[in-house]
Amino acid sequence: MTTSDQDKEAAIYEINNRLFFRFFQAANTLHTKGTQALEEFGVTTQQWSVLGALSRPKAENGMSVNELSRYLLITRQNLTGLLGRLERDGYIVRTPSTEDRRSIRVSLSPKGKELWKNLAEPIHQFYDLALKNISFDDRLALIHYINTLQQNMSKI
Amino acid sequence: MTTSDQDKEAAIYEINNRLFFRFFQAANTLHTKGTQALEEFGVTTQQWSVLGALSRPKAENGMSVNELSRYLLITRQNLTGLLGRLERDGYIVRTPSTEDRRSIRVSLSPKGKELWKNLAEPIHQFYDLALKNISFDDRLALIHYINTLQQNMSKI
DNA sequence: TATTGTTATACTCTATAACTATA
DNA sequence: TATAGTTATAGAGTATAACAATA
Numbered sequence: 001m002t003t004s005d006q007d008k009e010a011a012i013y014e015i016n017n018r019l020f021f022r023f024f025q026a027a028n029t030l031h032t033k034g035t036q037a038l039e040e041f042g043v044t045t046q047q048w049s050v051l052g053a054l055s056r057p058k059a060e061n062g063m064s065v066n067e068l069s070r071y072l073l074i075t076r077q078n079l080t081g082l083l084g085r086l087e088r089d090g091y092i093v094r095t096p097s098t099e100d101r102r103s104i105r106v107s108l109s110p111k112g113k114e115l116w117k118n119l120a121e122p123i124h125q126f127y128d129l130a131l132k133n134i135s136f137d138d139r140l141a142l143i144h145y146i147n148t149l150q151q152n153m154s155k156i
Numbered sequence: 157m158t159t160s161d162q163d164k165e166a167a168i169y170e171i172n173n174r175l176f177f178r179f180f181q182a183a184n185t186l187h188t189k190g191t192q193a194l195e196e197f198g199v200t201t202q203q204w205s206v207l208g209a210l211s212r213p214k215a216e217n218g219m220s221v222n223e224l225s226r227y228l229l230i231t232r233q234n235l236t237g238l239l240g241r242l243e244r245d246g247y248i249v250r251t252p253s254t255e256d257r258r259s260i261r262v263s264l265s266p267k268g269k270e271l272w273k274n275l276a277e278p279i280h281q282f283y284d285l286a287l288k289n290i291s292f293d294d295r296l297a298l299i300h301y302i303n304t305l306q307q308n309m310s311k312i
Numbered sequence: 313t314a315t316t317g318t319t320a321t322a323c324t325c326t327a328t329a330a331c332t333a334t335a
Numbered sequence: 336t337a338t339a340g341t342t343a344t345a346g347a348g349t350a351t352a353a354c355a356a357t358a
Contacts, residue, residue, distance in 0.1 A: 012292065016283035017208075019299050020186075024205055025229050026306040027183035030176075032326085033312045044347070049180055052173075065317060073181050073188075078349055080318055085347080102316040102357045127172035130309045134301060136168065142301045143175050145290060149298075150182035153286045156189045188349085200324065221340060234326060236341055241324080258334045258339040 037126045038119060047086055054092065054108045055116045062095065062105030073154070091115055193282045194275060202238055210248065210264045211272045218251065218261030229310070247271055
């Protein structure tokens with residue numbers, strides 16, 4: 001390996017390092033500020049993601065724990081805890097599945113749908129503030145990169 | 157507002173939503189897979205970030221808790237916990253500052269430096285796998301976007 | 313036997329407030 | 336009075352293993 005190659009490799013490592021450090025920081029900030037933005041509703045970003053999944057037209061008839069688990073990339077065990085807290089607060093309901101008696105359908109309760117409606121405005125605003133100075137096309141590019149990153153990591 | 161404007165706004169919201177959902181997923185995966193990659197060392201991604209901060213040449217003489225807090229964007233209280241666990245495992249030392257007797261210098265112990273050396277290889281490999289198919293220039297762009305995102309969010 | 317969802321457990325991380333010792 | 340770091344506490348999330356009910 002030539003000196004130049006070593007330099008190049010060191011530069012790449014340096015960039016990778018910076019990228020992940022910034023990503024790590026941004027992830028922390030997302031969790032902190034996101035939870036803060038929804039503070040008056042007492043909803044964390046994890047709960048936000050569950051509510052978001054269940055509020056999709058596709059999920060109108062509920063989702064099984066397994067489906068939610070694959071969709072959100074959260075283990076079933078930990079999802080049980082999350083769902084328990086959301087159920088405790090009255091935002092979701094668990095209904096036994098008619099087709100497979102091992103399975104349950106998780107869906108938004110009326111109170112959960114109401115909550116999601118009230119969350120729309122602050123979430124909308126959060127997005128706008130967070131993505132300020134990032135153009136529409138750049139947002140598309142960003143999604144693409146993050147997607148690649150996420151898919152690569154999930155294979156590790 | 158015209159119909160076309162409404163359509164445009166809906167499209168933007170849809171994109172924002174997707175962006176944050178993917179970001180959320182990627183953040184979870186980073187934490188899970190990152191911790192997994194360093195499993196044999198028993199180090200979490202948060203601890204990884206502290207070790208990384210302290211291993212920089214700039215931090216050779218240690219960092220105060222305040223400096224670490226600002227650098228990592230973790231509150232002092234929570235940092236105390238993190239540092240406690242790292243100290244318990246023998247990876248860092250806390251030394252009273254000679255200049256300001258309220259302050260302490262946090263630095264890597266010999267065992268911590270040794271750990272960081274051993275972590276280099278798996279971290280290096282993790283980076284390479286995670287960033288596969290993302291060119292050098294795209295990595296730079298990605299850093300730029302994430303930076304903007306992070307700075308925007310921290311102002312919220 | 314495999315799958316669905318849960319329980320149990322232990323640990324890490326986060327948020328908030330209050331405290332101490334210096335400055 | 337303000338700052339540096341810690342303590343205390345409660346809650347939320349995560350990892351792992353094991354379990355009951357059903358397929």
